[in-house]
Amino acid sequence: MIRTLLTAATVVVTLATTADAACSGPGFTETLPAETRERIDTAAAQTPYGEGRLWQATRGDKTLTIVGTLHLPDPRHEPLLVQIETRMETTDFLLLEADAEEERRMSEAFVTNPEIMTMPGPSLPERMSEEDWQYLSEEMSKRGIAPMMGSRFQPWFLSLMLSVAPCAMQDLIGGAPGLDKEIEALATDANVPTASLESFDTIFTLFDTIPLEEQIDQLLVTIYPEDLAASMHISMLNDYFDGYVSRIWETAVVAIERLPGLTPEEREASLAMVELLLIEQRNRAWIPVIEEAAVEHDHVMIAAGALHLPGEIGVLYLLEQNGWTLENLAR
Template sequence: MRLLLTALFLLLPAALSAACSGTDLRTTLSDAQKAEIAQRLEGVPFSNGIYWTATRGTRTVHVIGTLHMDDPRFDPITDALTPVINNADHLLVEADAESQAALQKAIAERPEMLFLTGETLIDLMPQQDWIRLAEAARVRGIPPFMAAKFQPWYLSLMLSMSPCTLQSMTANKNGLDMRIMALADAAGVPTGSLEPYETIFSLFNQDPMEEQIELLKLGIIPVTASENASHTLIEQYFDEEVIAALETSRVTTRAHFDMSPAEFDALFDEFMDLINAQRNLSWIDPIEATDGDSIVVAAGALHLGGEQGILNLLAQRGYTLERQSF
């Protein structure tokens, strides 16, 4: 996703300047919300932890959950991971430098990858929904006239993040994934991609236009609520509460939508299945096919845990998993 967001901001006239702030929503949870989160976490495999090793025979896969934005807390973490990267035979990331260049070239040659070619979202949505959507785009530094022309699935990715988070992911090149790639480059460790650059496009474009527009509803929440959700997710990342972060986001965001809890959960789960679960399933074969006894896989932290997370999928392939300090 970071690759896609970077490509988007290359197209915008100016990036939004926003100061990151927010409240940790864990301090505001009701007893009912706490109980629901606890219930949803029951039996979920590998729900905690950011750095794990998966070992089978002489082969070890170091699985590191990343955050695609900078934070000073990454300084000591980067130092601790340096020998792991230096001694690796291969690094796999969501998008290596070659994939990033290929995507930018493809967008320049085929703008329909990102842009609607006929009617715009103004034509395709009820007026009141568009007005709210346009404001959500504007506060993220995306001019409404441009937002109206984006493929709805792509705009939904933009609006799923707060203005500050969106800017940080696109303007700052020092998130943990980028730090790890820089370490590998300095050490001469080959770096490859877990998936082709067009994967996200294929996954989202398989949905009818009506369903893509429905997903856009998940991006129309007040800026303050969005900033609070982002701040909470970041704090839970450093607390290594990966799946809890996802479920905290679910239960605290529902109230901002005029839909039933069941309808909201269906949209939420559909979104996560597209950007997370389906991709995880396609990553295991490339991991297995990569040569070497010491492989590092660095991907967004939400890809690690859960039934269809990378860790559980590796366990199903006969690997022994062990959590490492982070």
């Protein structure tokens, strides 16, 4: 859904020149001391369902195939796609974070009702100091976001855009499909019907619960420096394709400690907010959707961002609590 939001935003905002080079160099975890890497590995190992991108869940005569996706194009998707294509032959329904119809609705809403992602009242430069606005403008420009257009975005939405490494922005908003879109294409070819796990405006509603000034404060203090953002992106890709899904989150926990100007309490609050709004609340809302689909269909495939799978608030654990038996098909 995050890639969908950012891609659809290009309908209503003109992007400046984006970064020329793909992310390169060592990953973030490669630069860490051994004891910190061990801390990440230990926390990841203790996470339920922390490894694996392709799972099967069974209950009675019903089957679910659950895919942890990456919303970015990458040739390394191919081996997993081969397995998914095989399982698509027996799938009779596909659930995605946002299928083509939901993306169409979102794009249409952005054009007809752009205020759904823009702030009411004064713009960002009117709400912050000149120094803060200049810093924010520079970070937007690095990611190809025209500052004066970005100045009207909801702070939470701008924060999502700024969470992307400048070197990765072109891939995110470019036309090449990520794994979720590749899976949807397989379903289309196999005449498998699709639906969305949630409405496109779900995230808007969740973030509307945060006061505007608090969103602006969070926006200013949680922008990763360009080199850190690039190395984090590389580590995220490496961990994803190695199947160490929970390590992606645990690495982010360590990375946020590198941000200047945040107290331990502020770091914890920021991570807790992201986990609650972007992962937990959505996961819990998806379970009834999945269960309803399983009543109507014998074999349902679910494709959602990989970070929705692990942990005690993850989709896999929540399904286990509902009596499903899980099997890891591919790390």
